[in-house]
Amino acid sequence: MVRAPSLERMRRHWDRQSAGYDQKMDRAERLFGDTRTWVCRQATGRVLEVAVGTGLNLSLYPEEAAVTGMDLSPAMLDLARKRAAELGRDVDLRVGDAQRLEFEDASFDTVVCTFGLCAVPDDGGAVDEMVRVLRPGGLLLLADHVVSTSAPIRLLQAAIELYSVPVENEHFRRRPIEHVMAAGLAILRHDRFKKGIVERVTARKPTPPVL
Numbered sequence: 001m002v003r004a005p006s007l008e009r010m011r012r013h014w015d016r017q018s019a020g021y022d023q024k025m026d027r028a029e030r031l032f033g034d035t036r037t038w039v040c041r042q043a044t045g046r047v048l049e050v051a052v053g054t055g056l057n058l059s060l061y062p063e064e065a066a067v068t069g070m071d072l073s074p075a076m077l078d079l080a081r082k083r084a085a086e087l088g089r090d091v092d093l094r095v096g097d098a099q100r101l102e103f104e105d106a107s108f109d110t111v112v113c114t115f116g117l118c119a120v121p122d123d124g125g126a127v128d129e130m131v132r133v134l135r136p137g138g139l140l141l142l143a144d145h146v147v148s149t150s151a152p153i154r155l156l157q158a159a160i161e162l163y164s165v166p167v168e169n170e171h172f173r174r175r176p177i178e179h180v181m182a183a184g185l186a187i188l189r190h191d192r193f194k195k196g197i198v199e200r201v202t203a204r205k206p207t208p209p210v211l
Helices: 007-032 035-040 074-087 123-133 151-168 176-182
Strands: 046-050 066-071 092-095 108-114 134-145 186-193 198-204
Touching (some): 035 108, 046 123, 074 092, 134 176, 176 186
Parallel strands (some): 046 108
Antiparallel strands (some): 134 198, 186 198
């Protein structure tokens, strides 16, 4: 079993990655298609984006959405602040750990995470935290690269993880939707494409019954 890296080691890793992150993601966007737009256009009200990175989603949210973004990497957040300023968008950006969100229960109408859970050591714990800070009836919007539906690609993903997991904590064979369903959320929309590698989910947190 691979030992999870410390938060400080992960922070240093993503700080180093920050300068070239957008260029790296440009290549990946061909695989992701319109996923960022698909996710962000559904966000309403008070929005939390977990693992906001350099702020690649900031231009895609509805103007009326009040966006808070958190990320483990201060260097990533510096770039996100520059992007927000260029967009003329007021965004609350904070350093934080996706596995232990520093927000009160039921604080947000929408919680978003795009292509971030693949690099969180405890992805199930992170989903549970997103659900905790989401208000009853609120939307959880997730997108990530996941385990393929193709056997040959799954073998390739397993081979890649021999390096990517211990060195970069990058996972290729996860499925966050399983944690979403385990948390009891209702799946409203679900897409999976590119040999099953890209998966995106809209889920609603249940509203407690009125007694």
